[in-house]
Amino acid sequence: MLYMLFLLLVFTCKGSFLKTEPDVRSSIISALEKVTIFMENRYQDINLDAVLGFHVLQGYLKGALEKWPSKQELLAQHARVESMVKKLSSLLEKATHFLAQNDPTYFKEFAPILGPHFWIFPHSWNQTDTLMAYTSFGSTECFTEKMSDACFTYLLGTWKENGESCTVTSACRNTMTKPACSNYCLSHQLLYFIFADVKGCSDHVFLRTQHYKNIFCASMMKINLEIENNGFNVSSRDLFMENIMLCGMSGFSDFYKLRWLEKILTWQMPEEGCFGEPSQELEHSSGVEDEKKLLRRVKRREKMFADGCSSHHTAVAAGSLGGFLRYHCC
Template identity: 65%
Template sequence: MSYTLFLLLISLSKSSLLRSEPDVRSSILLALEKATVFMESQYQDINLDAVLGFHILQGYLEGILEKWSSEHQSLAQRAQVESLVRKLSSVIEKATHFLAQNDPKYFKEFEPILGPDFWVFPRLWNQTDSLLAYSAFGGTKCLTEEISDLCLTYLLGTGKESGKSCIVTSTCRNIMTKLGCSDYSLSHQLFYFMFADLKGCSDHLFLRAQYYKNIFCASMMKINLEIETNGFQFSSRDLFMENSKDFEHTSGGTDQKHLLRRIKRREKLFADGCSSHNTAVAVGTLGGFLYYYC
């Protein structure tokens, strides 16, 4: 399933300008319906990443319905979106129940981002300025998944100072604003500022949030263009999707067994080999495409 969604993302990025908006919307909706049916059959086995990806998708779809409330749109496509939102609500509710039982500590730490009102998206889009991208990227990872999780839980109010949100430690400030990072370190820096925005944090660091997000997005786009130039190698596909939303950024030659050891520590592979994380990132990204085309 994640590979099929990846191919659709490639198709959209390459040819959507040549297709009508209704056609693009139809392609995305069909893919999202199939992904939702797939996840409905797997809801007992999906991890937090997958639940989060479908929450993000749900936020985009609800935003689309709000947009369409004041505009003339295809009644058939509106009905599709409404039906998808209903099905997603059911899948998310069941998956969240099992997630809370299977991984209670991690669930508690990130429960706020699984709320129904957390993922509210702006109607306006920022234009990526390629001139802001890093001229070169650092050769080492800037942060670990553990440090990233810790900094995010401080923002969410579920960290060591449980109950008090929007805490910015000096370590998190330094790591999350470090320039020259790449790959998953770069995307997690962006998530940090996104979470702060959605949480409504007012620390003076976030007065420059848009400055950092502009740099991070431009640099992520630069990496994605390099991935495209290199033929979308297997080792880069998940990163490509996350950048459009741990492997090192490599030039290839890495076998699949080695890659599986680098996947996020709570990653789950389904019986058919599909990645819970890849699928989650893909559906969230496709939701963003659909939101844009509406």
């Protein structure tokens, strides 16, 4: 009897997988094709955040193609992804050219993260541990974005001409390991350790990189679940997607929940292909003032377009959707 029940469960799960996974992939690919069209129309105007998000997307698409299932019925999807990769390669080259002209100082500081081989994507998956999450959060402004940017440039070696990379100041060490930070400060702490990973930095603080990633992403999962419980307020969607993008890049697969994917797909503007805040939604949002403060505080170079498209929203959406595709394709 138990054996028959086991077989029933196996075939039920297998049938469900064959039925849903191609649909999941198709939905993600369609959304990403629209995002790519937005990139095609706005590559001269988008900011560094958006270019970064599309670099992350491109990396995920390439990784997906390498492990794409060889089933006949999935060849059409494979071709669509391959087409996007080719188009993005050209668009990113053009966008980088305009970015260097439009914001040369900022571009110089962060040029290394826009390289074709900078990003490393997970080869194995972990799950967050709720016990490692902060029991409570402190100030949402643990540190300024100016401080965060400075610490990033010390790791990248762009803090001065011919600067040494992987430089860790005591201020940065204290800031980037400060406990109970939340929101964008928390995601910037995680990004700091991601950069250190990619650069191969060997300061003693990085001997505990995985430990910090475990704490940060467990806490970011806690934040995302709170955002979900609060009904995905407009002002929290950008942070929600950024947490998925960064913790997905850190190898935490429980951020790739199908119910979250379905929700993110509803936030895409169907005509523009971007993510942001349509004017009518802004007018009726109780969080408008909070969002304005948020933009001033953590996204100094945010680029909002007249149609409501946001460079930062679109960047983190592209990066998170690329992660969803990479996770569900293979």
